[in-house]
Amino acid sequence: MLIQSIYGIFCFVALFSALLVVFSPHPVYGALYLVTTMLSIAGLFVLMNAQLAAAFQVIVYAGAIMVLFMFVIMLLNLGRQDGPAVRTRGVRWWGLVFGGVFLAQVVAMVAQLVTRPVGAAAPSAAPSAAAAFASVRIHEVARLLMTDYVYAFEMTSVLLLIAIVGAVVLARRQLVQGVSEEDLRS
Amino acid sequence: MTYMIHGNLILAMAIFTIGMLGILWKRNAIAIFMCVELMLNAANLVFVTFAQSLGQARGVAVFLFVITVAAAEAAVGLALFIKVFNDKQTIEADRLDMLQH
Amino acid sequence: MNPQLILLIPVLPLLAFLANGLFGRWLGRAGGWLAVLCMGGSAVIGAVLFIGALGGRIALPVDVTLWQWLAVGDLSVRVGFHVDQLTCLMLFFVTLVSSLVFLYSMGYMEGDPGFNRFFAYMGLFDFSMLVLVLGDSLPVMFVGWEGVGLCSYLLIGYYLALPGAADAGKKAFIVNRIGDFGFLVAMCMLFKATGTLHIQTILGEAAAGANPLLRAGGAFVTALTLMLFLGCTGKSAQIPLFVWLPDAMAGPTPVSALIHAATMVTAGVYLMVRLSALFALAPATMLVVAIVAALTAFVAGSIALTQRDIKKVLAYSTVSQLGYMFLACGVGAFVAGIFHVFTHAFFKGLLFLGAGSVIHSAHHEQDLFNLGGLRRAMPKTAVTFFIACLAIAGIPPLAGFFSKDEILWQTFASGRLGLWVLGVVTALMTAIYSFRAYFLTFEGESRLEKAHGHGHGDAHGHGAVHESPATMTIPLILLAVGAVGAGFLNLPPLFLGGEGKEGVVSTFLEPVLAPAREIIAARAHMAAAGEAVHHGAGLEVGLMLFSIALAVAGLLLARHYALKAWPAAADRAAHRFGSLYQLSYHRWWWDDFYNLAVAGGLRGVARLATWFDRWIIDGILHTIGGLASLGSRALRGLQNGQVQSYALGFLVGVNVVVWLVLWF
Known part of the structure; x- marks a missing residue:
């Protein structure tokens, strides 16, 4: 019962703060709510016995990426959105319509999956669903990364390197306000 | 534990849709970017949920990849925003229509 | 001789074109010499081929098939060359006269800013002409036909800055297009009739007489040959499409020599002789050809009488002489026609090059009334020009006498006395206008000074009129030799000792022209049924003496009006025949x-x-x-x-x- 209550609280916080990300007028608040969502999801990971994922979620997402977001928001010193919207409002309402359609479709899909008799379901989904969550061992993840996913792993490292270089090149001049490019070169 | 699987899936769908609508709704490019992160998180939640329920390490591995890509994307995207802000003095998505040209 | 060597004849001028067109900037004057060498090489091969064929050492015809060009449905066109006796003759004088003109151009065009462009065009021009002559099917011929038209446009409009030149080029091009339309229609009709465009196959069908559409005297074949003749009138400057040719004088003089003497204008006559078997099937067309040709000769000759521009005189003279050639073809004397083409190439080339020599050294003065007395300054040009005048006027034993007299005799023998009278009058006019040009240019007092004001030459550092350089006089002398000697290649039977003996060229061309002659003979046989008109040798001699007398009379008339009593008598004559003079001077108001x-x-x-x-x-x-x-x-x-x-x-x-x- 305790687990279920904690699960419910996490779910609620995650959903509510996700909504607040969209509805908060100032990006700083939005970013903080996003952190809240991520932490809640990390809590859900812990409840599922996925400690590794939870740790990554907290350290990388909530820690590193969100700090970067905060940093940029502060740097640009963006205030509330002001001024009249330029684009037509149609995009928002049409977005709502198609978002609703999308949600309906996915809900229908999940409902189909959930209400399906256990015996007729896909063999992989049935047996462990009822059992307690198994703990995915860390060394198994590591082995996968070094064997099956080794190419993807290496490419990801290259991707990160490119991202670092790209970010530096793109933002270099602007980060050092008042210093001309010639000064940087010399 | 079945309720947790179903609950997680429904929660992920909800967060995913919220993020999606946020992308269409928000005007600040950084806010839009945060909505993208919401969607990624929803996807991550589904990956990890299935990984745990099936005892499969692969789901967690994919989760790691998603996190890495998200980090790279955030780095480049935010650098772009800085650049655009310096050129146009705004990063509001509806005021930027350079893609038209 | 290896038949593949024939390929070199058109390829060498093409080489000259490519070298000068692509690398002219770097070649400079060497490009001109290269072109002369290439054309000379062609001429040597052409001469070897002709002489070898004359001597019977080379078996003709030779066919060289190069590649499949088109294969659309039933239409299959191969690019191939057909070399028979007619082709040999054409190749011989085309390449010979062209190479002399090339050499001459080395002197004439010296220092011109477009030197290499000029030689590139000339090379392309000769290449096209040779393709026209060599082509074994009508489309291949047509490529050459159009190429000649294009190059004439380029060359006539060569002096880009001259306002009239571009217009003259356009005029030549457009008027030629009208003729080309006729050629195209005729080609389509031939394809409909025979299912092929290969010339020898077509001629074979025409001679066999089995094809219902090519029935002798039929409407289809008449329309077809009329269309072909329309093409000829465009290329060979006959009424009504001759107007482009006098304007073509806007180009450099060597171009005029090339176009009028050796290449372009002879294409129409060549086409007609090449397809003589087809024309022979349509007596109505032949009659039209003869009448149009005689009228052209007469009209153009009369215009040439009063023109003041030396090149215009020669231009109308060319039109008139082309009229003679078609007249010969029209009365069925194809040999006489092509032989006149042959001799005309020499003396008309010589006349133009001589005129060019005069223009070159007289500071581009072309008005006859402003020239005069140039014989002392440029004796070589004067003598060769005089020889050319003798030749064109038909004084024996020069080339023109034999070819023109043969045409007149054949016209007379065909019984069309009206045409004969026109021809004879034209002969008289020919003598008058050519000697008029000679006397006004080379004899009497020099009018250059008076026209340009005193000290004009000195002020510009040109100095007095002087003889042209060797590159220009050597071609003149060589062409003069041709103008004197070419006639002996086809002496009339009279000179050879009577009936049954034919001149060299007649014998040579017999295999090509036999089908046409047989068709005509068969028709004459049916019509006259034995009542053959037989003219005696005495009549022929009499007519010959008559035309010699006419030529001499023309000479004396010209001498009187243009030299002795100049300018008073000429003015008086112009006054007395006011309307006729105006008609002639204004070129019959054709334009x-x-x-x-x-x-x-x-x-x-x-x-x-x-x-x-x-x-x-x-x-x-x-x-x-x-x-x-x-x-x-x-x-x-x-x-x-x-x-x-x-x-x-x-x-x-x-x-x-x-x-x-x-x-x-």
């Missing part, structure tokens, strides 16, 4: 007539077409364009540059995909 009737009529048609184009064609197009514009205006909203609009599109797409994946 004005065309301006009024053809150009005016075309303008009306064009106005109608403009209206149609503006309101009907454009209306349809604007409707279509407007629809497209409306559609795009509707679609333009989609590309507004808003990322979020694009994201919405993305979302719609995702929905569709999910829907498809879930429910199908």
